[in-house]
Amino acid sequence: MTVAPGTIAPDNRPVNVEAAVTKMEALLGGHIAAYLDACVHCGQCAQACHFHEATQDPRHTPALKLQPMTRVYRRSKSPFAGLKKALGLAPAITEAELRDWEPLIFDTCTMCARCTIVCPMAIDIASVVAATRQAFVAAGLGPPDLLQAADNARDKGSPLGVTPEVLADRVEWLADDNEVEIPLDKEKAEVLLTVSSIEMMKYPDSVVAMAKLLNAAGIDWTLSSKGYEATNFGVLSGKGDIAKTMVERIATAAEAVGARTVVVPECGHAYGVLRWSGANLLGRALPFEVVHITEYLADLKRQGRLKFKPYSEQAVTYHDPCQISRRGGATADARYLLDGFATDFREMTPTGNYNWCCGGGGGVQAMGRAADVRHEVFRIKMAQVEATGAPALVSACANCRLTMDESKAALKWDKELISIVELLADNLVPADKG
Numbered sequence: 001m002t003v004a005p006g007t008i009a010p011d012n013r014p015v016n017v018e019a020a021v022t023k024m025e026a027l028l029g030g031h032i033a034a035y036l037d038a039c040v041h042c043g044q045c046a047q048a049c050h051f052h053e054a055t056q057d058p059r060h061t062p063a064l065k066l067q068p069m070t071r072v073y074r075r076s077k078s079p080f081a082g083l084k085k086a087l088g089l090a091p092a093i094t095e096a097e098l099r100d101w102e103p104l105i106f107d108t109c110t111m112c113a114r115c116t117i118v119c120p121m122a123i124d125i126a127s128v129v130a131a132t133r134q135a136f137v138a139a140g141l142g143p144p145d146l147l148q149a150a151d152n153a154r155d156k157g158s159p160l161g162v163t164p165e166v167l168a169d170r171v172e173w174l175a176d177d178n179e180v181e182i183p184l185d186k187e188k189a190e191v192l193l194t195v196s197s198i199e200m201m202k203y204p205d206s207v208v209a210m211a212k213l214l215n216a217a218g219i220d221w222t223l224s225s226k227g228y229e230a231t232n233f234g235v236l237s238g239k240g241d242i243a244k245t246m247v248e249r250i251a252t253a254a255e256a257v258g259a260r261t262v263v264v265p266e267c268g269h270a271y272g273v274l275r276w277s278g279a280n281l282l283g284r285a286l287p288f289e290v291v292h293i294t295e296y297l298a299d300l301k302r303q304g305r306l307k308f309k310p311y312s313e314q315a316v317t318y319h320d321p322c323q324i325s326r327r328g329g330a331t332a333d334a335r336y337l338l339d340g341f342a343t344d345f346r347e348m349t350p351t352g353n354y355n356w357c358c359g360g361g362g363g364v365q366a367m368g369r370a371a372d373v374r375h376e377v378f379r380i381k382m383a384q385v386e387a388t389g390a391p392a393l394v395s396a397c398a399n400c401r402l403t404m405d406e407s408k409a410a411l412k413w414d415k416e417l418i419s420i421v422e423l424l425a426d427n428l429v430p431a432d433k434g
């Protein structure tokens with residue numbers, strides 16, 4: 001299937017071109033201008049992008065996602081901008097162009113950074129896309145369901161409507177049903193666990209699994225109704241005020257309980273935002289360490305505080321969530337957890353920092369109109385898994401899992417998807433037998 005990006009999102013919303021330009025001008029300082037100047041138009045990024053590879057549409061070449069910012073840069077900020085403008089070499093951007101670019105900036109970029117690792121100039125296109133999304137939102141553009149998810153996070157506490165009351169109800173239900181202690185709103189705790197609403201609403205077993213693992217290792221931890229949502233749809237949607245609010249909530253909750261560590265659950269973007277952008281969004285240093293659940297569990301395993309029975313039921317392979325491995329730096333921890341545990345573990349090709357995205361990162365999972373292109377992208381993942389011969393795919397991101405579950409159903413694929421925390425919790429060796 002070939003997807004024509006300009007046809008994904010036609011609608012009649014009014015577009016404020018001037019607001020978009022003003023926002024881009026404001027964001028064009030520092031590294032973004034340097035990236036725009038650095039691109040040598042070599043095109044090497046094209047084959048690194050799953051959207052380009054899945055559709056073979058040249059418009060999905062990652063460097064083209066620099067276009068909106070580049071056009072504004074040439075006209076107002078680049079050397080001799082005034083002269084270029086006067087000579088007609090730097091035309092103003094138009095409403096039609098903004099509409100045409102919108103699917104390129106939202107629907108077909110998962111901010112996975114695979115293009116960056118092949119780019120000879122190391123241009124972080126994902127960061128330019130994130131900034132450009134802010135300008136599109138200022139103009140009144142952006143996928144309505146993604147924008148609504150961000151507003152839900154601000155107004156209700158989470159994109160899927162997990163208010164503090166819903167959180168308390170679901171925690172009580174999960175604790176009772178599974179006979180596991182899930183502390184909520186302890187006065188003091190060393191560790192604050194956060195959750196993604198995808199887990200809470202669609203994969204609650206992974207919340208139970210995290211509780212079992214932390215309890216088994218004797219960790220002093222809690223969830224907090226002041227700050228529980230790990231995902232940050234403010235960043236994904238281009239709504240900077242909501243991005244800051246989400247980080248503030250977690251910081252407030254961690255400070256209230258005195259937590260020195262905040263554990264991010266199975267969610268890649270949640271980890272990337274809080275760990276690498278959290279302090280900038282908050283406007284001060286984070287008063288705690290941020291770790292992904294796989295990093296935290298790997299550390300507990302290293303310390304001998306968690307032990308697992310070997311898992312030999314079937315061969316498994318591992319899907320690296322982009323924000324945890326390539327952008328996150330925690331590539332080795334999932335493997336350390338699987339090492340000596342999954343007795344028939346098979347790496348995909350390519351793997352680790354070069355692994356292909358699931359197709360649903362960067363908020364693309366939340367865009368209903370992007371479902372078809374997501375499924376096409378998922379065929380790359382299917383081929384990767386099938387080449388290993390493993391019947392099951394383990395991962396550490398609920399957003400990847402939801403993306404893959406939906407594509408798996410749409411494409412009638414028969415492989416099993418497994419959460420790493422659920423697999424580990426199901427095979428825990430009780431402390432008295434370890």
Ligand code: SF4
Nearest residue numbers: 039040042043045119
């Ligand atoms: S690989 Fe880098 S330098 Fe080459 S076209 Fe892509 S973004 Fe530009």
Ligand code: SF4
Nearest residue numbers: 049062110112113115
């Ligand atoms: S960040 Fe990922 S999805 Fe976005 S352009 Fe680069 S390779 Fe494609």
